[in-house]
Amino acid sequence: MSKSSLDRILTALKEDIQTRQPGDKLPTVRDLMEQFQASPITINKALKALALEGKIITKTGSGTYVADPIPRRETKPTAWQEITLGSRYHPGDNLREFMANVPSGCIPLQSGYLDSELQAVEALQSSLKAVMRKPSVWGWAPTEGLEELRAWFAHEAGGYVRAADVQIVSGGQAALSTIFSALCEPEQSVLVESPTYLGALAVMRSNKLNPVPVPTDAQGVIPEFLDSAFQKTGAKVFYTQPRHSNPSGATLSPYRRKRVLEIAEKHQAFIVEDDYLNGLTFEGNPPPPLISENENHVVYLRSLTKSIAPSLRVGAIIAKGAARARVNSMSVVDGLFVSRLLQEAALHLVTSPAWPKHLRKLHQELKYRRNIAIQELKSIPGLTPYTIPTGGVHMWLRLPEGIKAEEFTRAAERNGVIVVCGNVYFPSEPMGDFVRMSFGSVDPQTLKDGIHRLGEVVEELAPLALRR
Numbered sequence: 001m002s003k004s005s006l007d008r009i010l011t012a013l014k015e016d017i018q019t020r021q022p023g024d025k026l027p028t029v030r031d032l033m034e035q036f037q038a039s040p041i042t043i044n045k046a047l048k049a050l051a052l053e054g055k056i057i058t059k060t061g062s063g064t065y066v067a068d069p070i071p072r073r074e075t076k077p078t079a080w081q082e083i084t085l086g087s088r089y090h091p092g093d094n095l096r097e098f099m100a101n102v103p104s105g106c107i108p109l110q111s112g113y114l115d116s117e118l119q120a121v122e123a124l125q126s127s128l129k130a131v132m133r134k135p136s137v138w139g140w141a142p143t144e145g146l147e148e149l150r151a152w153f154a155h156e157a158g159g160y161v162r163a164a165d166v167q168i169v170s171g172g173q174a175a176l177s178t179i180f181s182a183l184c185e186p187e188q189s190v191l192v193e194s195p196t197y198l199g200a201l202a203v204m205r206s207n208k209l210n211p212v213p214v215p216t217d218a219q220g221v222i223p224e225f226l227d228s229a230f231q232k233t234g235a236k237v238f239y240t241q242p243r244h245s246n247p248s249g250a251t252l253s254p255y256r257r258k259r260v261l262e263i264a265e266k267h268q269a270f271i272v273e274d275d276y277l278n279g280l281t282f283e284g285n286p287p288p289p290l291i292s293e294n295e296n297h298v299v300y301l302r303s304l305t306k307s308i309a310p311s312l313r314v315g316a317i318i319a320k321g322a323a324r325a326r327v328n329s330m331s332v333v334d335g336l337f338v339s340r341l342l343q344e345a346a347l348h349l350v351t352s353p354a355w356p357k358h359l360r361k362l363h364q365e366l367k368y369r370r371n372i373a374i375q376e377l378k379s380i381p382g383l384t385p386y387t388i389p390t391g392g393v394h395m396w397l398r399l400p401e402g403i404k405a406e407e408f409t410r411a412a413e414r415n416g417v418i419v420v421c422g423n424v425y426f427p428s429e430p431m432g433d434f435v436r437m438s439f440g441s442v443d444p445q446t447l448k449d450g451i452h453r454l455g456e457v458v459e460e461l462a463p464l465a466l467r468r
Contacts, residue, residue, distance in 0.1 A: 009036050009046045017055055017066055026056065026064045107417040107450035111441035112246070112306070114393060118365055118440065119309040120349065120358045127348035134344065141340035143332050144168065145316070149347045153316040156278070157300055159292035161318055167331050168338050171313035172276050172303035176203045178334055179272055179299055179317060182326035183237055184209050191229050191238040193221050195396075195425035195434075197246045197274065200239055211427040214238075218387045220245065220252035223259035230267040238264065239272045242290055244391040246276065247425045247436040251390065257290065264297045270323065273300045279307045281391035282363035282370070295320050299327070304346055306393075307362070314338060314346040366393065366440050369447060373439040376451040380458050386434065393440030396422070398432065403461045405433040411461060417453040 009032075016026075027035065032043045047064060050056045057067045131137050144150065145168025153168075154161045169175045176199065184190060186208035192200065194213030204211045212233055215225045221240060229235065240260070242252035252260065264271050273290045291298040295318075303315035319327050349355055370389055377383055382400025389395050397419075399408055409421040412435075422434030437454070439447055 005038065006042055006045060009038060009042065010049060012036070013046060013050060014055065017050070020066045022066050022068045024066045026066065028063065103413070103418075105416055106413065107446055107453065108441060109437045109439075109447075109450045109454075110418045110420045111438050112394060113310045113441060114306070114362075115441050115443060117443060118362055120307075120354070121309060123349055123352070123354040123358055124309055124312065124345060126354070127345045127352065128341075131341065131344035131348050137341045137344050139340060141337045141343060143337045144328055145338060146340070146343045146347060149314075149343050150316070152347065152350060153302065153318065156302075157289050157291050157318055159289075160295050161291060161300075165295070165318050165320055165324055167317045167319075167324070167328050168343060169301075169315050169317055169331055170335055170338050171305050171315045172274070172301060173199050173203075174313070174334065175301040175303065175315050175317050176200050176274070177206075178327060178330045179301060180204060180207050180209060180237075181334075182330040183270055183272070183299065183323065188237075189233040189235040191226065191233070191235045192427055193240055193245060194427055194431065195247055195422065196239065196427065197241065197276075198424045200274070201425075201427055204239075211239075213427045215431075216245070216248065216250060218248075218250050220250045220256050221260065223256055223263060226260065227263050227266075230263065230269060236267070236269045237272060238269060239274065240290075241274045241276065243275060243281065243286055244277045244389065246392075247394065247420070247422065247434070248396045249385075249387040249389045249392065249394070251287070254287070257287065257293070261290065261294045261297065264294070269297070271298045273298050275300060275302045276306060277392045278302050279359055280362070280366065280393070282367040283390040286391065291318060299323055304350070307359070308346075308349065312342060312346060314342050366391075369439045369444055370395075372444050372447055373437070373451060376448055380451070380455040382462070383454065383458055389439075394436050394438045397435050397437055399434065400458060400462060403433060403458070405430065405435055408433070408435060408457060408461060411457045412454060415453045415457050415460075417450045417457075419454070 029040055029043050032038070033040060036043070047056065047058070051058060054067055054070050056064050058064050145166065147163060149168060150166035151163040153166050154163050169178060180190070180203050184207065187210065189210045189212045190204055191214050192211045193216045195216075201211055212229055212235060214229050215222050220242060226238065240252070242257065244251060260271065271290060275289055289300060291300040300318040301315060304312055305315070317327050317331070373395060374385065374388065377385065384398050386396040386398055399405060405422045409419060412419055420436040422436060423430045425436070442450065
């Protein structure tokens with residue numbers, strides 16, 4: 001039965017309840033099925049919704065009854081909280097807006113997660129069924145994570161990394177929070193690529209850190225500016241996404257990889273390597289993680305969320321020495337340990353034959369959708385990819401001259417398509433007008449429709465831009 005039919009039944013039952021007294025018995029499920037010509041599943045959904053609203057109560061073996069009305073009391077104002085908390089900007093606001101539900105009828109080209117058709121749901125379900133047979137999955141898990149899963153992450157990172165260097169965490173965002181809390185003190189400067197991941201900026205600002213922008217181009221961070229920034233700020237941490245950077249899509253070139261590691265050694269600094277798209281390179285050979293070349297200066301994080309499914313909140317932090325000890329301690333403070341059930345399911349999946357099969361299919365589909373996006377964008381003058389993505393699910397689009405990012409984003413939503421305003425990815429003033437658009441979060445036809453709507457927005461705003 002459709003949602004509208006369920007809503008109709010709910011409305012009718014609420015009207016019926018209003019004519020009854022508390023304690024009155026409602027018709028049976030069978031009677032309601034006949035009355036509304038609905039399935040028992042739909043009727044039970046309606047009754048459950050009414051029970052959650054406190055309008056009915058169900059007594060096992062007896063039936064369903066009208067509940068006593070919830071006592072009403074005066075609602076007290078909350079304006080005092082503005083004085084107590086202060087009227088300051090919260091660093092998580094942009095991230096919360098980014099994760100908000102898409103308005104009905106809009107095409108969601110803002111998401112950083114895979115289209116549901118591309119997620120490894122069936123393989124994950126099989127893994128969950130397999131591990132749920134173990135009584136141990138509902139119990140305690142080691143604070144640092146399961147040994148076998150840590151060993152898998154260590155092997156994937158390469159170099160001289162071992163299982164003892166790995167801390168299992170609840171996804172990439174939790175990893176960032178743990179790392180910056182462990183490595184930095186409030187008011188310290190942290191060097192970041194500009195533009196960079198807005199979730200990392202939110203964590204830094206929440207921890208009262210000062211993100212300092214370092215210029216980038218299509219080959220990643222520019223080493224000369226990085227060296228200069230270390231010298232001028234005295235910073236001891238540089239946050240980077242060397243593979244398929246979010247949002248620009250840039251991959252750090254071989255020469256710059258070497259220079260970045262040399263600069264970190266020179267300044268006795270940490271590199272926080274966010275390898276959030278590991279496994280999602282669909283064209284060419286991805287470079288190895290930086291930590292495989294220098295495990296003493298690199299603190300590495302990776303999540304399985306992007307490549308499997310959004311709710312599989314399992315990731316890893318890899319570090320050596322005192323940094324590892326601090327990461328491990330802070331991780332316990334943040335969340336004690338990660339669900340053993342999720343760890344066991346993740347381990348089962350990534351070590352099964354289904355894992356490479358999933359990745360092969362994923363690479364094929366993402367490349368196909370990337371190509372569709374490039375082809376469709378060719379028909380929109382001035383809306384051009386900053387780089388041609390070779391991995392991941394999104395692309396960074398430069399807007400036509402004169403069109404502002406915020407203006408374009410608002411107009412796009414009015415036209416029924418959601419993209420992310422590029423301004424939120426810059427730690428200081430935006431260096432141009434961009435939007436981030438996902439090509440891997442929707443099916444091919446929806447992608448085409450969404451890009452067509454973006455073209456209509458360009459046609460709408462271009463004449464205004466020329467008159468400025």
